[in-house]
Amino acid sequence: MNLSSPPWKCFRLPIVMIFFSLSMSRITINALSTATPTLTKPIQKPLVKSIEDSEKKVSVTTADIALRPRSYKIGRSYNSALSALRIYKSIYGDLAMPRRFVIPHNSDVYPEEWHGVDLSNTVYDMKWWQNNVAKHPKRVAELNDLGFVWGRLQPEWNIVLEALITYSCLNDGSLLIPSSFVVPHGDKNWSMSTWGLSLGNCVHRIRTRHDYVRSHPDRFTQLDNMNFIWDVSEINFVKFFKALSCYARIEFGVNGSFSRKRAVSLRVPSTFVVPCNHDVWPKDLWGYPLGAKCGAVRHKQLYIKNHPERREALENVGFIFGPNSTTGWLQVIHAAAIYSNIHGRTLDVPQKFKVPFPPEDMQYAEGYCEELWPWPEHLWGLPLGQRLRDVRLRGRYLSGGSGDLRRSQLNALGFNWKPKRGRRKQQQTIPSC
Numbered sequence: 001m002n003l004s005s006p007p008w009k010c011f012r013l014p015i016v017m018i019f020f021s022l023s024m025s026r027i028t029i030n031a032l033s034t035a036t037p038t039l040t041k042p043i044q045k046p047l048v049k050s051i052e053d054s055e056k057k058v059s060v061t062t063a064d065i066a067l068r069p070r071s072y073k074i075g076r077s078y079n080s081a082l083s084a085l086r087i088y089k090s091i092y093g094d095l096a097m098p099r100r101f102v103i104p105h106n107s108d109v110y111p112e113e114w115h116g117v118d119l120s121n122t123v124y125d126m127k128w129w130q131n132n133v134a135k136h137p138k139r140v141a142e143l144n145d146l147g148f149v150w151g152r153l154q155p156e157w158n159i160v161l162e163a164l165i166t167y168s169c170l171n172d173g174s175l176l177i178p179s180s181f182v183v184p185h186g187d188k189n190w191s192m193s194t195w196g197l198s199l200g201n202c203v204h205r206i207r208t209r210h211d212y213v214r215s216h217p218d219r220f221t222q223l224d225n226m227n228f229i230w231d232v233s234e235i236n237f238v239k240f241f242k243a244l245s246c247y248a249r250i251e252f253g254v255n256g257s258f259s260r261k262r263a264v265s266l267r268v269p270s271t272f273v274v275p276c277n278h279d280v281w282p283k284d285l286w287g288y289p290l291g292a293k294c295g296a297v298r299h300k301q302l303y304i305k306n307h308p309e310r311r312e313a314l315e316n317v318g319f320i321f322g323p324n325s326t327t328g329w330l331q332v333i334h335a336a337a338i339y340s341n342i343h344g345r346t347l348d349v350p351q352k353f354k355v356p357f358p359p360e361d362m363q364y365a366e367g368y369c370e371e372l373w374p375w376p377e378h379l380w381g382l383p384l385g386q387r388l389r390d391v392r393l394r395g396r397y398l399s400g401g402s403g404d405l406r407r408s409q410l411n412a413l414g415f416n417w418k419p420k421r422g423r424r425k426q427q428q429t430i431p432s433c
Contacts, residue, residue, distance in 0.1 A: 076113070078132040078139060081123055084114050085146060095147050096185065096195045097124070124152040151193025157212045160202050161222065163194040168226060175228050176235060177203045207232070237303040237310055241317075242282070243274060243290045248317055250280055266318040267328060268294045294319070318378065328387075329397045333409055335384045338374055340413040348416040353385035392417060 087109055089095055101120040103110045122128060133139045151159065163183055168175055170189060181200035183190050205211040206223075207230060213219040229235055248266055272291035274281050296302040297314070298321055304311045311321075335355055340347045357380045358373040390396035391410070398406055 076117070076122055076128075078136075080111065080113060081128075081132070082139075082142065082146075084110055084119055085123060085143075085148070088119065089146060094192070095149055096192045098196045099198070124149070126153060129153055149192045151191060154193070157216075157219065159193055159197060160199070160212060162191055163197055163199045164203075164223075164226060164228075166190050166194065167199065173227065175203075175226060176232070179204045233303060237307075239285070239288070240290075240293050240297070240303060241310075241313060243285050243288050244268075244294075244314070244319060245317055246274075246281060246285065247272075247290060267320060270295050297321075329406065331379060331382055332384065332387045332391070332397065333406070335375070335379050335382055336388065336410070336413055336415070338379075339384065342374060346414045346416070347388070347410065348414075348419055349385045349388050351385040351389050353383075355379045355382040355384055357381065388415070392419075 084103075085095060088097065088101075091109070097120040099120060100118055102116065102118050103114045105115045107115060133143065151162075164175060166189065167177060177200050179200040181198075183194045183197045183199055185195045187195070202211070206213060206228075213223065244266065247268060251266070268291050270291045272289075274285045274288040274290055276286040278286070293302070297304060297319075304314070315321075336347055336349070339349055355375050358375075387396070391398065395403075
Protein backbone atom coordinates (compact mmCIF):
# COMPACT_ATOMS: atom_id res chain seq x y z
CA MET A 1 0.00 0.00 0.00
CA ASN A 2 1.25 3.45 -0.88
CA LEU A 3 1.58 5.19 2.48
CA SER A 4 1.94 8.59 0.87
CA SER A 5 -1.66 8.47 -0.38
CA PRO A 6 -4.60 9.29 1.93
CA PRO A 7 -6.36 6.16 3.24
CA TRP A 8 -9.70 7.04 1.61
CA LYS A 9 -8.17 6.94 -1.86
CA CYS A 10 -7.85 3.17 -1.55
CA PHE A 11 -11.61 2.82 -2.04
CA ARG A 12 -12.02 4.78 -5.25
CA LEU A 13 -12.77 1.64 -7.28
CA PRO A 14 -16.45 1.34 -8.17
CA ILE A 15 -18.45 -1.17 -6.12
CA VAL A 16 -19.55 -3.00 -9.26
CA MET A 17 -15.94 -3.69 -10.17
CA ILE A 18 -15.24 -4.96 -6.65
CA PHE A 19 -18.00 -7.57 -6.90
CA PHE A 20 -16.94 -8.43 -10.44
CA SER A 21 -13.36 -9.06 -9.26
CA LEU A 22 -14.55 -11.15 -6.33
CA SER A 23 -16.63 -13.38 -8.56
CA MET A 24 -14.04 -13.85 -11.30
CA SER A 25 -10.70 -14.22 -9.52
CA ARG A 26 -11.85 -14.94 -5.96
CA ILE A 27 -9.45 -12.46 -4.48
CA THR A 28 -9.85 -11.59 -0.83
CA ILE A 29 -10.83 -8.27 0.64
CA ASN A 30 -7.37 -7.96 2.21
CA ALA A 31 -5.70 -8.38 -1.14
CA LEU A 32 -8.02 -5.80 -2.62
CA SER A 33 -7.21 -3.30 0.12
CA THR A 34 -3.50 -3.57 -0.59
CA ALA A 35 -3.90 -2.70 -4.26
CA THR A 36 -2.75 0.79 -5.08
CA PRO A 37 -5.57 2.58 -6.97
CA THR A 38 -4.80 4.77 -9.94
CA LEU A 39 -5.86 8.41 -9.80
CA THR A 40 -6.50 8.71 -13.51
CA LYS A 41 -9.98 9.44 -14.83
CA PRO A 42 -12.06 6.26 -15.37
CA ILE A 43 -12.21 5.22 -18.99
CA GLN A 44 -15.66 5.81 -20.47
CA LYS A 45 -17.08 3.69 -23.24
CA PRO A 46 -17.06 5.59 -26.51
CA LEU A 47 -20.40 6.93 -27.63
CA VAL A 48 -20.06 5.42 -31.10
CA LYS A 49 -19.83 1.94 -29.68
CA SER A 50 -22.99 2.51 -27.67
CA ILE A 51 -24.78 3.59 -30.83
CA GLU A 52 -23.58 0.48 -32.66
CA ASP A 53 -24.74 -1.69 -29.79
CA SER A 54 -28.13 0.03 -29.84
CA GLU A 55 -28.73 -1.31 -33.33
CA LYS A 56 -28.59 -4.80 -31.86
CA LYS A 57 -30.23 -4.08 -28.48
CA VAL A 58 -33.58 -2.33 -28.39
CA SER A 59 -33.07 -1.13 -24.78
CA VAL A 60 -31.00 1.91 -25.88
CA THR A 61 -31.95 3.94 -28.95
CA THR A 62 -29.98 6.46 -30.95
CA ALA A 63 -32.62 9.12 -30.24
CA ASP A 64 -32.25 8.62 -26.49
CA ILE A 65 -28.51 9.10 -26.68
CA ALA A 66 -28.83 12.16 -28.93
CA LEU A 67 -31.26 13.83 -26.54
CA ARG A 68 -29.11 13.18 -23.49
CA PRO A 69 -27.08 16.40 -22.86
CA ARG A 70 -23.62 16.14 -21.40
CA SER A 71 -22.82 18.19 -18.35
CA TYR A 72 -21.67 21.72 -19.08
CA LYS A 73 -19.34 21.45 -16.09
CA ILE A 74 -16.97 19.32 -18.18
CA GLY A 75 -13.87 21.45 -18.71
CA ARG A 76 -13.61 23.15 -22.07
CA SER A 77 -10.58 25.20 -23.07
CA TYR A 78 -10.93 28.87 -23.90
CA ASN A 79 -9.84 28.46 -27.51
CA SER A 80 -12.35 25.66 -28.03
CA ALA A 81 -15.13 27.75 -26.47
CA LEU A 82 -14.14 30.76 -28.57
CA SER A 83 -14.38 28.65 -31.70
CA ALA A 84 -17.86 27.45 -30.71
CA LEU A 85 -18.97 31.02 -29.97
CA ARG A 86 -17.79 32.23 -33.36
CA ILE A 87 -19.75 29.45 -35.04
CA TYR A 88 -22.87 30.39 -33.06
CA LYS A 89 -22.56 34.06 -34.00
CA SER A 90 -22.03 33.23 -37.67
CA ILE A 91 -25.34 31.34 -37.59
CA TYR A 92 -27.52 33.57 -35.38
CA GLY A 93 -25.85 36.97 -35.63
CA ASP A 94 -25.25 37.56 -31.91
CA LEU A 95 -24.33 35.77 -28.69
CA ALA A 96 -27.66 36.28 -26.91
CA MET A 97 -28.13 32.53 -26.59
CA PRO A 98 -31.17 30.89 -25.05
CA ARG A 99 -30.92 29.96 -21.37
CA ARG A 100 -30.26 26.39 -22.48
CA PHE A 101 -28.59 25.73 -25.83
CA VAL A 102 -27.46 22.10 -26.21
CA ILE A 103 -25.45 21.43 -29.35
CA PRO A 104 -26.93 18.43 -31.20
CA HIS A 105 -24.92 15.21 -31.34
CA ASN A 106 -25.25 15.04 -35.11
CA SER A 107 -24.02 18.60 -35.72
CA ASP A 108 -21.62 18.99 -38.63
CA VAL A 109 -20.78 22.59 -37.74
CA TYR A 110 -19.55 22.47 -34.15
CA PRO A 111 -16.46 20.54 -33.01
CA GLU A 112 -17.17 17.01 -31.85
CA GLU A 113 -16.13 17.73 -28.27
CA TRP A 114 -19.10 20.14 -28.01
CA HIS A 115 -21.70 17.64 -29.17
CA GLY A 116 -24.33 17.23 -26.47
CA VAL A 117 -22.86 20.07 -24.39
CA ASP A 118 -24.89 23.07 -23.20
CA LEU A 119 -22.90 25.93 -24.74
CA SER A 120 -24.92 28.66 -23.02
CA ASN A 121 -24.45 27.31 -19.50
CA THR A 122 -20.79 26.65 -20.18
CA VAL A 123 -19.63 30.09 -21.29
CA TYR A 124 -22.10 32.15 -19.25
CA ASP A 125 -20.91 30.65 -16.00
CA MET A 126 -18.83 32.46 -13.38
CA LYS A 127 -16.52 29.49 -12.80
CA TRP A 128 -15.67 29.27 -16.48
CA TRP A 129 -15.09 33.02 -16.52
CA GLN A 130 -12.80 32.93 -13.51
CA ASN A 131 -10.80 29.98 -14.81
CA ASN A 132 -10.43 31.05 -18.42
CA VAL A 133 -11.00 34.81 -18.82
CA ALA A 134 -10.69 36.78 -15.60
CA LYS A 135 -6.87 36.99 -15.61
CA HIS A 136 -6.47 37.38 -19.39
CA PRO A 137 -7.15 40.93 -20.67
CA LYS A 138 -6.55 39.88 -24.27
CA ARG A 139 -9.32 37.30 -24.01
CA VAL A 140 -11.66 39.93 -22.58
CA ALA A 141 -10.94 42.09 -25.62
CA GLU A 142 -11.58 39.16 -27.96
CA LEU A 143 -14.93 38.45 -26.35
CA ASN A 144 -15.85 42.14 -26.49
CA ASP A 145 -15.18 42.20 -30.22
CA LEU A 146 -17.31 39.09 -30.60
CA GLY A 147 -20.26 40.68 -28.75
CA PHE A 148 -20.14 38.60 -25.58
CA VAL A 149 -23.14 39.43 -23.33
CA TRP A 150 -21.36 40.19 -20.06
CA GLY A 151 -24.63 40.88 -18.28
CA ARG A 152 -25.37 37.16 -18.33
CA LEU A 153 -22.50 36.58 -15.89
CA GLN A 154 -24.18 38.44 -13.05
CA PRO A 155 -26.40 36.65 -10.49
CA GLU A 156 -29.71 35.48 -11.90
CA TRP A 157 -31.64 37.68 -9.46
CA ASN A 158 -30.12 40.83 -10.97
CA ILE A 159 -31.24 39.74 -14.44
CA VAL A 160 -34.77 38.98 -13.20
CA LEU A 161 -34.97 42.33 -11.40
CA GLU A 162 -33.80 44.17 -14.51
CA ALA A 163 -36.47 42.40 -16.57
CA LEU A 164 -39.17 43.28 -14.01
CA ILE A 165 -38.20 46.95 -14.13
CA THR A 166 -38.32 46.93 -17.94
CA TYR A 167 -41.72 45.21 -17.99
CA SER A 168 -43.07 47.74 -15.49
CA CYS A 169 -41.85 50.66 -17.61
CA LEU A 170 -43.37 49.22 -20.77
CA ASN A 171 -46.77 48.48 -19.14
CA ASP A 172 -47.57 51.64 -17.19
CA GLY A 173 -46.20 50.32 -13.91
CA SER A 174 -48.10 47.02 -14.00
CA LEU A 175 -46.40 43.80 -12.91
CA LEU A 176 -49.34 41.52 -13.66
CA ILE A 177 -47.21 39.31 -15.89
CA PRO A 178 -48.72 36.27 -17.66
CA SER A 179 -47.12 33.01 -16.58
CA SER A 180 -46.24 32.18 -20.20
CA PHE A 181 -44.47 35.47 -20.91
CA VAL A 182 -40.93 35.20 -22.29
CA VAL A 183 -38.75 38.25 -22.94
CA PRO A 184 -38.76 38.63 -26.74
CA HIS A 185 -35.47 37.95 -28.48
CA GLY A 186 -34.08 40.89 -30.44
CA ASP A 187 -36.36 43.51 -28.85
CA LYS A 188 -34.25 46.63 -28.30
CA ASN A 189 -36.52 47.72 -25.43
CA TRP A 190 -35.00 44.93 -23.37
CA SER A 191 -31.42 44.37 -22.31
CA MET A 192 -29.64 41.60 -24.23
CA SER A 193 -28.95 39.82 -20.95
CA THR A 194 -32.71 39.34 -20.46
CA TRP A 195 -33.56 38.08 -23.97
CA GLY A 196 -35.19 34.67 -23.81
CA LEU A 197 -35.78 34.87 -20.05
CA SER A 198 -39.00 33.09 -18.97
CA LEU A 199 -40.05 36.05 -16.86
CA GLY A 200 -43.61 34.83 -16.32
CA ASN A 201 -42.34 31.55 -14.90
CA CYS A 202 -39.84 33.41 -12.68
CA VAL A 203 -42.63 35.59 -11.29
CA HIS A 204 -44.80 32.54 -10.63
CA ARG A 205 -41.97 30.87 -8.69
CA ILE A 206 -41.37 34.05 -6.71
CA ARG A 207 -45.03 34.12 -5.67
CA THR A 208 -45.52 30.44 -4.93
CA ARG A 209 -42.08 29.28 -3.71
CA HIS A 210 -40.28 32.53 -2.91
CA ASP A 211 -37.50 31.66 -5.34
CA TYR A 212 -34.72 34.29 -5.50
CA VAL A 213 -36.09 36.11 -2.42
CA ARG A 214 -36.01 33.42 0.25
CA SER A 215 -33.72 34.55 3.11
CA HIS A 216 -33.31 37.95 1.41
CA PRO A 217 -35.54 40.54 3.15
CA ASP A 218 -34.00 43.31 1.05
CA ARG A 219 -35.33 41.68 -2.11
CA PHE A 220 -38.84 41.58 -0.65
CA THR A 221 -38.49 45.31 -0.06
CA GLN A 222 -37.33 45.89 -3.63
CA LEU A 223 -40.36 44.08 -5.03
CA ASP A 224 -42.77 45.86 -2.68
CA ASN A 225 -41.40 49.22 -3.79
CA MET A 226 -42.13 48.19 -7.38
CA ASN A 227 -45.77 47.31 -6.47
CA PHE A 228 -45.12 43.64 -7.11
CA ILE A 229 -48.35 41.61 -7.09
CA TRP A 230 -47.97 38.83 -4.56
CA ASP A 231 -51.59 37.62 -4.71
CA VAL A 232 -52.99 37.54 -8.25
CA SER A 233 -56.27 36.16 -6.93
CA GLU A 234 -56.90 39.36 -4.99
CA ILE A 235 -56.30 41.51 -8.07
CA ASN A 236 -58.63 39.37 -10.17
CA PHE A 237 -61.32 39.42 -7.49
CA VAL A 238 -61.15 43.22 -7.23
CA LYS A 239 -61.68 43.46 -10.99
CA PHE A 240 -64.59 41.00 -10.86
CA PHE A 241 -66.18 42.89 -7.95
CA LYS A 242 -65.78 46.18 -9.81
CA ALA A 243 -67.49 44.77 -12.91
CA LEU A 244 -70.30 43.28 -10.83
CA SER A 245 -70.87 46.59 -9.03
CA CYS A 246 -71.01 48.45 -12.35
CA TYR A 247 -73.52 45.92 -13.64
CA ALA A 248 -75.70 46.45 -10.55
CA ARG A 249 -75.53 50.22 -10.98
CA ILE A 250 -76.54 50.02 -14.63
CA GLU A 251 -79.18 47.31 -14.25
CA PHE A 252 -80.90 48.55 -11.10
CA GLY A 253 -79.87 52.19 -10.91
CA VAL A 254 -77.94 51.67 -7.71
CA ASN A 255 -75.74 54.70 -7.15
CA GLY A 256 -74.03 56.58 -4.38
CA SER A 257 -77.01 58.87 -3.76
CA PHE A 258 -79.10 56.02 -2.38
CA SER A 259 -78.68 56.17 1.37
CA ARG A 260 -79.65 52.62 2.27
CA LYS A 261 -78.13 49.34 1.16
CA ARG A 262 -80.10 47.90 -1.72
CA ALA A 263 -80.89 44.21 -1.53
CA VAL A 264 -80.95 43.65 -5.29
CA SER A 265 -80.48 40.21 -6.80
CA LEU A 266 -77.94 40.15 -9.60
CA ARG A 267 -78.55 37.59 -12.31
CA VAL A 268 -75.94 38.11 -15.01
CA PRO A 269 -76.48 36.15 -18.26
CA SER A 270 -73.79 33.53 -18.74
CA THR A 271 -72.88 34.98 -22.15
CA PHE A 272 -72.67 38.60 -21.02
CA VAL A 273 -69.46 40.43 -21.96
CA VAL A 274 -68.82 44.04 -21.00
CA PRO A 275 -69.34 46.09 -24.17
CA CYS A 276 -66.39 48.00 -25.61
CA ASN A 277 -66.41 51.71 -26.43
CA HIS A 278 -69.20 52.31 -23.96
CA ASP A 279 -68.96 55.33 -21.69
CA VAL A 280 -71.03 53.70 -18.95
CA TRP A 281 -68.37 51.06 -18.34
CA PRO A 282 -64.79 51.83 -17.23
CA LYS A 283 -62.26 51.34 -20.00
CA ASP A 284 -60.29 48.71 -18.08
CA LEU A 285 -63.42 46.50 -18.05
CA TRP A 286 -64.15 46.56 -21.78
CA GLY A 287 -64.40 43.04 -23.12
CA TYR A 288 -64.48 41.50 -19.63
CA PRO A 289 -66.45 38.16 -19.68
CA LEU A 290 -68.54 38.93 -16.62
CA GLY A 291 -71.15 36.23 -17.31
CA ALA A 292 -68.54 33.47 -17.55
CA LYS A 293 -66.80 34.71 -14.42
CA CYS A 294 -70.08 34.67 -12.49
CA GLY A 295 -70.60 31.05 -13.52
CA ALA A 296 -67.09 30.13 -12.38
CA VAL A 297 -67.62 31.85 -9.03
CA ARG A 298 -70.95 30.10 -8.56
CA HIS A 299 -69.93 26.58 -9.64
CA LYS A 300 -66.16 26.42 -9.02
CA GLN A 301 -65.82 28.89 -6.14
CA LEU A 302 -63.43 31.00 -8.18
CA TYR A 303 -61.91 33.81 -6.07
CA ILE A 304 -63.99 32.91 -2.98
CA LYS A 305 -62.57 29.54 -1.91
CA ASN A 306 -61.15 29.92 1.61
CA HIS A 307 -62.11 33.62 1.49
CA PRO A 308 -65.40 34.08 3.40
CA GLU A 309 -64.95 37.86 3.42
CA ARG A 310 -65.08 37.91 -0.39
CA ARG A 311 -68.24 35.81 -0.40
CA GLU A 312 -69.85 38.22 2.04
CA ALA A 313 -68.87 41.19 -0.13
CA LEU A 314 -70.52 39.58 -3.15
CA GLU A 315 -73.67 38.82 -1.18
CA ASN A 316 -73.85 42.47 -0.12
CA VAL A 317 -74.09 43.60 -3.75
CA GLY A 318 -76.78 41.01 -4.49
CA PHE A 319 -74.78 38.20 -6.07
CA ILE A 320 -76.75 34.95 -6.01
CA PHE A 321 -74.74 31.77 -5.49
CA GLY A 322 -77.54 29.47 -6.59
CA PRO A 323 -78.24 28.65 -10.26
CA ASN A 324 -79.81 31.44 -12.32
CA SER A 325 -82.91 29.36 -13.16
CA THR A 326 -83.69 28.55 -9.52
CA THR A 327 -83.04 32.11 -8.40
CA GLY A 328 -85.20 33.49 -11.19
CA TRP A 329 -88.14 31.29 -10.26
CA LEU A 330 -87.93 32.25 -6.59
CA GLN A 331 -88.08 35.91 -7.55
CA VAL A 332 -91.00 35.35 -9.89
CA ILE A 333 -93.08 33.31 -7.45
CA HIS A 334 -92.33 35.77 -4.64
CA ALA A 335 -93.46 38.75 -6.73
CA ALA A 336 -96.46 36.77 -8.02
CA ALA A 337 -97.56 35.97 -4.47
CA ILE A 338 -97.47 39.64 -3.49
CA TYR A 339 -99.31 40.66 -6.64
CA SER A 340 -101.96 37.97 -6.05
CA ASN A 341 -102.43 39.07 -2.45
CA ILE A 342 -102.89 42.70 -3.48
CA HIS A 343 -105.42 41.81 -6.19
CA GLY A 344 -107.68 39.45 -4.29
CA ARG A 345 -105.95 36.14 -4.98
CA THR A 346 -105.95 36.77 -8.72
CA LEU A 347 -102.79 36.57 -10.80
CA ASP A 348 -103.60 38.24 -14.11
CA VAL A 349 -100.54 40.46 -14.63
CA PRO A 350 -100.24 42.82 -17.63
CA GLN A 351 -97.31 42.04 -19.90
CA LYS A 352 -95.64 45.42 -19.33
CA PHE A 353 -95.95 45.34 -15.56
CA LYS A 354 -92.74 45.78 -13.57
CA VAL A 355 -92.47 45.68 -9.80
CA PRO A 356 -92.67 49.36 -8.85
CA PHE A 357 -90.18 51.36 -6.85
CA PRO A 358 -91.52 53.29 -3.87
CA PRO A 359 -92.01 57.04 -4.30
CA GLU A 360 -88.89 59.12 -3.69
CA ASP A 361 -90.41 60.94 -0.73
CA MET A 362 -91.02 57.56 0.87
CA GLN A 363 -87.50 56.28 0.06
CA TYR A 364 -85.66 59.15 1.66
CA ALA A 365 -88.04 59.79 4.55
CA GLU A 366 -86.35 59.59 7.95
CA GLY A 367 -89.14 57.47 9.35
CA TYR A 368 -89.15 55.10 6.40
CA CYS A 369 -90.78 51.77 7.22
CA GLU A 370 -90.63 48.81 4.88
CA GLU A 371 -94.13 47.76 5.92
CA LEU A 372 -95.55 50.82 4.11
CA TRP A 373 -94.47 49.37 0.77
CA PRO A 374 -95.41 45.73 0.00
CA TRP A 375 -92.62 45.04 -2.48
CA PRO A 376 -89.20 44.10 -1.01
CA GLU A 377 -86.20 45.89 -2.40
CA HIS A 378 -84.71 42.87 -4.17
CA LEU A 379 -87.80 42.73 -6.41
CA TRP A 380 -87.87 46.39 -7.44
CA GLY A 381 -87.80 46.69 -11.22
CA LEU A 382 -88.49 42.98 -11.86
CA PRO A 383 -90.43 42.61 -15.18
CA LEU A 384 -93.04 40.32 -13.65
CA GLY A 385 -95.47 40.64 -16.56
CA GLN A 386 -92.88 39.50 -19.11
CA ARG A 387 -91.70 36.65 -16.88
CA LEU A 388 -95.22 35.27 -16.45
CA ARG A 389 -95.87 35.66 -20.18
CA ASP A 390 -92.80 33.48 -20.82
CA VAL A 391 -94.19 30.96 -18.35
CA ARG A 392 -97.51 30.91 -20.17
CA LEU A 393 -96.26 30.79 -23.77
CA ARG A 394 -92.83 29.19 -23.57
CA GLY A 395 -93.10 27.08 -20.43
CA ARG A 396 -90.22 28.93 -18.82
CA TYR A 397 -89.25 27.59 -15.38
CA LEU A 398 -91.65 24.64 -15.84
CA SER A 399 -89.27 22.07 -17.30
CA GLY A 400 -87.59 19.40 -15.22
CA GLY A 401 -88.78 17.52 -12.18
CA SER A 402 -90.08 20.63 -10.38
CA GLY A 403 -92.41 21.67 -13.21
CA ASP A 404 -95.59 20.15 -11.72
CA LEU A 405 -94.90 21.71 -8.31
CA ARG A 406 -94.43 25.15 -9.85
CA ARG A 407 -97.66 24.83 -11.84
CA SER A 408 -99.54 24.01 -8.65
CA GLN A 409 -97.97 27.06 -6.96
CA LEU A 410 -99.19 29.31 -9.76
CA ASN A 411 -102.65 27.75 -9.67
CA ALA A 412 -102.85 28.38 -5.93
CA LEU A 413 -102.17 32.06 -6.58
CA GLY A 414 -104.97 32.26 -9.17
CA PHE A 415 -102.74 32.40 -12.26
CA ASN A 416 -104.65 33.09 -15.48
CA TRP A 417 -103.31 30.68 -18.08
CA LYS A 418 -105.54 32.09 -20.87
CA PRO A 419 -105.90 35.85 -20.42
CA LYS A 420 -108.31 37.88 -22.53
CA ARG A 421 -106.93 39.75 -25.50
CA GLY A 422 -107.04 43.53 -25.78
CA ARG A 423 -106.06 46.48 -23.64
CA ARG A 424 -106.28 46.30 -19.91
CA LYS A 425 -106.97 48.92 -17.35
CA GLN A 426 -103.96 49.81 -15.20
CA GLN A 427 -104.45 48.35 -11.78
CA GLN A 428 -103.46 50.19 -8.63
CA THR A 429 -100.64 48.40 -6.79
CA ILE A 430 -99.97 50.86 -3.95
CA PRO A 431 -101.78 49.79 -0.81
CA SER A 432 -103.69 52.18 1.33
CA CYS A 433 -101.83 53.25 4.46
